[in-house]
Amino acid sequence: MNFALLRQEGIKYIERLAGQLWTDYNTHDPGITILEQLCYAITDLSYRLDFEIKDLLAPSSGENRKQFFTAREILTVNPLTINDYRKLLIDIDGVKNAWLEPIKNRQLPIYYDLILHTLSFKASDFTEEINLNGLYRVMVEKEKDISDEASLLEKIKTKLNQHRNLCEDFALIEILSIEEITIKADIEVDEGFDINELMAKIYFGLDNFISPNLQFFTLKELLDRGKTPEEIFEGFPLEHGFLDDEQLESFTKKDELHTSDLIRIILDITGTKTVRNITLASDKSSELEEWALALDRNLTPQLKDIDSLVNNITFYKGQIPCNLNLAKAKTHLELLQRQNTKSISTTQIKDIPIPQGQYRELSDYESIQNDFPANYGIGELGLPASASPLRKAQAKQLQAYLMFFDRLLANYFAQLEHAKDLFSFQDKNKITYFSQDISQIPGAVEILKIDNNSSAVQWNDIDLERKNRFLNHLIAQYCEKFTDYSLLLYNSILEEKLINHKVNFLQNYPQISAGRGKAFNYTDSTQVWDTDNVSGLKKRICSLIGIPYKRQTLALSDESTKTEGFHIVEHILLRPYSSQNSEDNPNFLNFGQHISEFQSSTISNKIVTCVSQEHGLFENEHIQIFDTDNYNGIYFVTNVQQNTFDIEIETGFVKSEEGQWVQVDRPLDPYSFQLSFVFPDWQFQNENFRKLIYKIISAEMPAHITPYFHWLDKSKMQYFERYYTHWLNTIVDKNATPENLKSTSNNLIKALEIASVDIREFNVLGYMTIGTDFVVS
Structure with a gap:
């Protein structure tokens, strides 16, 4: 951007190239004039290059361009941990608190028969109990003002199944009943304090301790606390704000209440002097406890309302008991509750906005000819009509010489204007070298013989190679790569196809990345086939190998209507739901x-x-x-x-x-953390492509899940898809009976030969189950 330096360096080049042939380097020299105009144009380009990156990438007015993902889009994930699911539940209107815990089986014990090698509902001297993993019990504490429990339960089930993890299921979802807690206490207070206000503060403090309210925070509050965006957006994005992990972990389910904790809460309130005596009781037990009250794990504790409790708490000033005014105490309590109930708006700022740049019209180019002195006759004014033919020819010759620099500079500015396109994944445009029209430059139409009807610039093999490199750069920012796929499909025809796949991968990356461990929603009955309701793992694998991920029928497709794809079946969803009508034959699965x-x-x-x-x-x-x-x-x-x-x-x-x-020594449990991949063998004949599929699946598969592979011909695929369709239609049917589920699951188990044949195509180190040691298979 230093004009003087550029001019000085230019003259040095002239001196070295011209030697003694050119000795006049003064400003009146036409060569020096040309040099100065070029130096000025270069400083203009450098000036524009020096704009902030947000300005260089800013869209023009009216252009809708998404250049980046926001923090809420790219840093969050589908719920993964127990705390993630607790946050998901607490974010539902009407849910006050929630807990999850692993369970072994939902309804019935399952046994492995060591003699018959079957799974059975019946125990004997030769059976071993099988504990399923990946099943959870969900316990919810509702808000006090919620009366329609059935509606709330349906909302909870819907939300959980929308975000269920692969090979896991919520086997039991329940809203806990209330266990009412009664407190009897004699409290001595200081002089000069309002007894009614003290009663409200004591009730409010004890109520929040026994049944605490979790506090949602705003984005600004967490940033002001020094939290980084990576910490704030870790986990699932909530609608009502943000929940602090430390606060969440402190709200564990209580096994018992200690009077010492209640005494501490009472004495922390200004105006209370001492607690003379205190006892606890529950509506589930008539015993009064002086030290600790055991709580029922299947209930949620809640303090009796102030109307019932006011007669159990006596205040003293010295030895004189004080009379409470219930109406005034309730007024103070309502005020406290309003002050401490933080209403989080669903329209609050829950994301960090992308910096908005100023559009700078970077491609706007003014010909250097217009900056020459008028006597040169090459600018917009041109030469007077009286100029001789020789003078006109000389001016046109200079214009033709300068037009090379005009074209070069104009294209530089155009390339700078389109830098945002080079680093964009919002369209599949393959062009990477950009130019702009110079027909408006003085003399251009006549000198260059520009055809205004010429076709637009087309991409070529160099553009394909460069576009692939730009996309590789963007993909690498997320620690991803398409290297293996690129090597397999490396030629100019398939490279264009590869670009389209990379663009699709980047456009859908938040879902592919955050939802990589997400399972399909088996409660969504809107559509079973031709649907995007598939697991995140399938979306990710299909995106990496360049095939569609919709659930579609494969067996009926032919070469003219080729439908590429595969199916994924979670074994945990095929588990037995009922042992009814099995007394005569308790064995339900033969190994x-x-x-x-x-x-x-x-x-x-x-x-x-x-x-x-x-x-x-x-x-x-x-x-x-x-x-x-x-x-x-x-x-x-x-x-x-x-x-x-x-x-x-x-x-x-x-x-x-x-x-x-x-x-021998195979896992006896065919359900827990196991997946079946079902491929049409006629579509994947290329051995290298099969190896690529194995490699990608082994890299993308969650470490605790064991995959099985089934390569089916058309007849077997038709057999499988018939039972798979029946099972999908049954499992989404809310009115399906346990017998229907059992029948359709058994048919699908038979079609996949689950448990009878171990169909794994590559060695598996092992799989890890929740609550057990690491098992090497």
């Missing part, structure tokens, strides 16, 4: 895989070939054979074929009936 025949081997008499259709075993796997006459025991499998495998026995081949086999 065994059928062996239809035992054949002698031509290799050796001690090698026996087992016929088992599509068994899914691998070489040297460890299995247990049972339910046979001669082959019950544990074996290593060898010579594995699609429908047969060999075992080695001590006694040699013996004719035997049918049997079953199970894998």
Whole structure:
């Protein structure tokens, strides 16, 4: 931006290039005049480059451009922790407090039969109890003024299922009943204090201790406290403000009330002198407690209203009891409640706004010809009509020489104007080099023979390569990459497709990132197929491999109407809901895989070939054979074929009936933290692409979840999708009976061969279950 320095450096270049041929460097020299005009244009460009970044990226008037995600969009996540879900619940109008706790089973115990290798509802000497993981009990304390509990419960269920995590479920949601607490106390007060006001303050303090109200904060309050945006926006975005984690953790569910805590609250109120005696009681027990009152975990404690409590609390001044005026005490209490009830508006500022820049018209370019002295005859005024043809030709020659610099500078300004487009992901425009029209520059139409009907600038391979690099830069800001996918699809045709996928990925990134562990909402009955109501994991995986994530029918598609995709099934949603009508046959899930025949081997008499259709075993796997006459025991499998495998026995081949086999040391629980991926095998024939799918899924899968892979042909996919559709329609039906759920779940379990065959395509280190040790499988 230093004009003098630019001029000096320009003259140095002229001196070095011209040598003794050019000795006149004074200002009247035309060459120096041209140099000065170019230096001025460069300072103008540098001046614009020096604008603040918010100005360089500012949209023009009337242009709607979203250049950045806000803190509320990009820093928040779908609820993940227990505290996240408590905040989600407390944010619901009518909910005062809430708690979540893991439970083993919702309604009935489940047992694994060690002899029959089945899951059963019936316990015996040969069964082992199976505890499901990922199920939660939700307990809610409602506000005092809420009378319609059914409506509130429906709102809670809807909200929870909209934000359910993958492989988890809310098995029990309940609004806790009230356990009324009664306090009897004799309190001595100082002279000069209003007894009615003291009663209101004491009641208010005790009520907030027994059943506390959580305080919502505004964004400004937390920023003023020194909280960083990363801390403030951690967790799920709430509608009523922000909840402090430390405050939330202090509001745990109480097991008992101690009189010492109540005495401390009373004595902290100015005007109280001493508590002579105090006792606690509950409407669930007639016993008066002097030290501690045990609370029912399935109820929520609440102090009796002031009307009932006023007769239990006696105030003394010295030895003289004081008479309370209930009406005045209630007036003081109502005033206290109004002062301490913070009404948070849903329209409050809950986000940090993106800085708004000033649009600077960066591409506005004035030709350097117009800055030349008028006697040059090249500006807008031109030459007089009396000028000779030679003089006109000389002026036109100078214009043609300067037009090279005009084009270069005009395009520089255009490139600066479109810098915001280079770093934008709001459209799929592939152009990365920008220019602007110079037909208005003096002499341009005649000299350049500009065709005003020429087509617009088209992108080329260099633009594709550059656009990909710009998008890689934007994606890298979120610690993401498309490297593997890029290598697989690297050519100019597919690179354009890759750009579109990257743009879609960035546009949907808040949902793909924040909701990566989110499950689909199985209570949403609006649409089962052709819907975006799928898990966040599926959205993320599909975005990374460039296929649509909508739940669509795959089996009926052909090459002309090719529908790419896959299905994800959460095993926890297939768990048994009821043991009704199972007394005659309590076994509801068989782990065994059928062996239809035992054949002698031509290799050796001690090698026996087992016929088992599509068994899914691998070489040297460890299995247990049972339910046979001669082959019950544990074996290593060898010579594995699609429908047969060999075992080695001590006694040699013996004719035997049918049997079953199970894998040894496999997880006995087929439901907890397990997913089935169902792929159409005719769509993913490329072996490298399959490897890419495995790699992406293993990288994106939550560490505590075990994936299983099913590659189905069209006939098997039709069979699966028929039962999958039936199950989806049943699970969203609020009127579905436990028997209907049981039937449709069992059909889907059969279609996926859950529990009977371990269909994993890559080695899994292990999975972690809540409340247990880390299990390596």
